Amino acid sequence: KQEVTQIPAALSVPEGENLVLNCSFTDSAIYNLQWFRQDPGKGLTSLLLIQSSQREQTSGRLNASLDKSSGRSTLYIAASQPGDSATYLCAVRQGYGGATNKLIFGTGTLLAVQP
Amino acid sequence: GAGVSQSPSNKVTEKGKDVELRCDPISGHTALYWYRQSLGQGLEFLIYFQGNSAPDKSGLPSDRFSAERTGGSVSTLTIQRTQQEDSAVYLCASSSAGTSGFEQYFGPGTRLTVT
Numbered sequence: 001k002q003e004v005t006q007i008p009a010a011l012s013v014p015e016g017e018n019l020v021l022n023c024s025f026t027d028s029a030i031y032n033l034q035w036f037r038q039d040p041g042k043g044l045t046s047l048l049l050i051q052s053s054q055r056e057q058t059s060g061r062l063n064a065s066l067d068k069s070s071g072r073s074t075l076y077i078a079a080s081q082p083g084d085s086a087t088y089l090c091a092v093r094q095g096y097g098g099a100t101n102k103l104i105f106g107t108g109t110l111l112a113v114q115p
Numbered sequence: 116g117a118g119v120s121q122s123p124s125n126k127v128t129e130k131g132k133d134v135e136l137r138c139d140p141i142s143g144h145t146a147l148y149w150y151r152q153s154l155g156q157g158l159e160f161l162i163y164f165q166g167n168s169a170p171d172k173s174g175l176p177s178d179r180f181s182a183e184r185t186g187g188s189v190s191t192l193t194i195q196r197t198q199q200e201d202s203a204v205y206l207c208a209s210s211s212a213g214t215s216g217f218e219q220y221f222g223p224g225t226r227l228t229v230t
Contacts, residue, residue, distance in 0.1 A: 034218065043119075043206060044221040089158065093217065101146060101165065101210075102174065103219060105158035 002027040004092055006106035013080055014114050021075040021109045023090035028068050030092045034103065035064050035075050037086040044089065047075070080113045087111070117141070119222035121207050127228045128197055136192045136225045140209030147190050148210075148219060149182060153203035161205075164190065197229045 003026045013019050023033070032051045036044040048057045048064040050073065056065040063076040073090055087110050091103035120139040128134050140147045149161040160174040164184045175181070179198075184190040194201055204226050208219040 032217070036221075041226075043223040044208075046218060046220060049218045091158075101163055101217060102148065102160040102171065103150075103208075104160070105150075107157055 002030075002092060002094060002104045004090060004104055004106035006088075006090060006109050008109060009107065010110040010112075012112040012114060015080060015082060017080050017113075019077050019080055019111070021077070021088050021090075021111070023073040023075070023106050025071045025073075025092050025104075027094070028071050030068065030094055033064075033066055033073050033090060033092050035062075035073075036089045036091065038089060038108070039086050047088075077111075080111075082113045082115045085111055085113050119207055119209055119220055121205075121222040121225050123225060124223065125226045125228075127230060130199060130229055131196055133193065133195045134197055134227065136194075136205050136227070138190045138192070138207030138222060140188065140190070140207070141211075141220055142188075144209035144211045144220075145187070146210045146217065147184055148208040149190070149192050150206045150208065151203045152206060152224070156203075158206070161192070194227075197227075199229045202227055202229045 005024050007022045030052055034049045035047045038044050050057045050066040061078040066073045087108045089108045091105045093103055122137045145166045147164045150158055152158045162182045163171040179195045182192045204224040206221055206224045208221045210217045210219045
């Protein structure tokens with residue numbers, strides 16, 4: 001059974017700092033991995049999706065890497081801003097097609113960027 | 116274009132009543148998912164629809180939960196005889212195949228409170 005873990009559970013950093021959020025999964029047979037952010041009382045916003053054949057994806061100040069064989073992904077946020085404060089969730093999708101399209105979510109990292 | 120929409124945004128109901136939650140996916144997305152987010156359980160998969168295929172109901176917690184998707188578009192999640200443990204945020208997502216790689220886009224959620 002796939003289990004997804006995120007470390008740390010919470011993180012507080014001063015504005016401008018670069019930071020790394022970690023995600024690990026127990027079953028490396030994934031189709032893709034998605035990083036989301038969730039603001040309080042809101043839904044999920046997709047940040048980056050990495051296919052199993054890819055090593056990393058970049059969007060603006062965000063860079064996500066994937067090491068499928070070791071069951072790890074990292075989300076790197078450069079030059080953090082107070083507006084980055086949110087809960088960050090990673091989720092993996094197993095296999096391909098049919099009943100395996102569901103996402104299995106990690107427990108999230110609550111990020112606070114102090115001005 | 117319009118994203119995934121859900122209604123109502125908040126629902127308060129008495130224990131034992133039935134509730135219906137609605138999801139409008141992104142136009143053209145063939146896949147639709149329901150997830151539940153609760154304090155003790157994190158984000159968990161409920162049910163998945165893909166085109167005309169039989170839905171994957173493996174995540175539904177009990178037979179009080181059911182969902183349908185009419186005309187390949189709008190979906191309704193029904194909870195019968197609600198219990199206090201059903202209180203959670205119910206999130207809907209949709210995705211398409213092709214270059215997006217089944218990237219899932221989430222709605223704002225429906226917060227259900229059972230009193």
